[in-house]
Amino acid sequence: MEASLGVKLFNRSTRHVRLTDSGERFLTDMKQLLEDLELAQAAASGSYLNPKGTLSITAPVLFGQKYIIPIVAEYLELYPDVSVKTVFYDRICNLLEEGLEIAIRIGHLQDSSLYATHVGDVSRVVCGSPGYFAKYGIPKHPADLTRHKIIMASTVEPSTSWRFVASGTKETVRVAPHLDCNHNDAALNAAILGCGVTRLMSYQVGEDIQEGRLQKVLDAYETDPLPIHIVHLEGRRTTAKIRSFIDLSVERLRANPFINPATG
Template sequence: MDRLHLMTVFVAVGDEGSFAGAARRLGMSPPAVTRAIASLEARLGVKLLQRTTRHVRVTDAGQRYLDDARRIVAEVDEADEAVAGINAAPRGQLTVTAPVLFGKLFVMPGIVAYLQRYPQVTVSALFLDRVVNMLEEGVDVAVRIGPLPDSSMRAIKVGEVRRVLCASPGYLAAHGIPAQPADLQAHTIIAATNVSPSVEWKFEAADGAEAVRLQPRLLVTSNDSAIEAARGGLGITRLLSYQVAGLVQSGELQLVLPAYESAPLPIHIVHRESKYGAARVRSFIDLLVERLRADMHLA
């Protein structure tokens, strides 16, 4: 059998987690999928999948091969698109990921504009507050906030944000405005975390870095909840500047200790490094880069 065909079948089995699912996805019969995997394993001399009556699990060797096979199959698809015409209208499936609140505020409006412009594209948006493995989860484009690890991905910087402290004007009027980080220990703290009942907030100043360990009165697992608690006048919270920019602008929240803010965090659009760029990926990145770089809250 053709090697690329065998790779395509293997990727489908790995993605679907079953031979039947891969068969449906590829429009093949389950026995044909089974024969293709057997042929690939015989060619490689390596066991790629562990099979039981109910489950299919990728072996360690199979996982390494699966990552490479995904990349190769994707690049071949992109090469086909490129040779078909660089000016061809974008089409097909696009998968995008971003942090939850950033996705809601900044990425979703871009997705809506993109879908309205290109009717032959469908988009899956994964808005998650964790780093998604783009290869394993089939993601085309990701928005990352913070320093990037070394990887085979390409990254385009589109802006930056800051870690800021904020509280409602009513709370600050009743309890006073902290003049330095150590003053926070006398205040009610709202922390968006699911890791520890205590938090350590780090600050920068002219005379060096400073860390303050705090015992939050309220721990929440979402940034939205921390924002609502701060708006309600409970206490001081720490978030990223874009998450509260509108509320600070409207006066519902007020920044605290701005002189002690740490260095800004970069925002990048990340995508798989490839010799060819699928039209749907290129066009979406171009649109999102333009929109994010023009947003005053990300400058």
């Protein structure tokens, strides 16, 4: 290729191969050509106008089960030419490497290459069953947790050092797990059954608190909320299937009182 172009594209050594300035420009131009080709193909097939094809979505497990599946069900009714693949993990999925199109991200975004839409905020909530608190008492201060049976949800609080904020001052309490769960839903069920006190995301326990299965404590010591975003890779070339799902999700999630309490 270098011979046909008449320029040097790579600097080579026995240990490394790096692009030259000409190589960098050539790579950028080729990427643009490929994007334009994909755009032309998509326009010809109608996928930028009408939702069609397979849409892949990833989200944290409980968030996906509670909030994304109902949206997916509604979406499939609205757009019968689209099929959906959901991938729910309690880890950050790399959209490009794992072939995914849309992700729900909870927490501050690290990847600036993604297009993001803010849909709400959640906080870490300390809670237990009313029956447990009737038997063991209600903690009034984070330090009181050292005298309680602790249910660890390792995907939410992987550390035994729980952080709190009191009057603008950060506090850390080291807890000893009475029950250590590697799945949030297991910790949630254990708390409902009265096994102890747990710390989960507000969206995970909101319905159970509202219906009286769990009781929230230490509200005054909660840390700052974490943002929820819908993210995707495509920009101005966003296909209709992605754009329509994001539009529906933004409307539904922003209206959800367990994600945006002000709407409740």
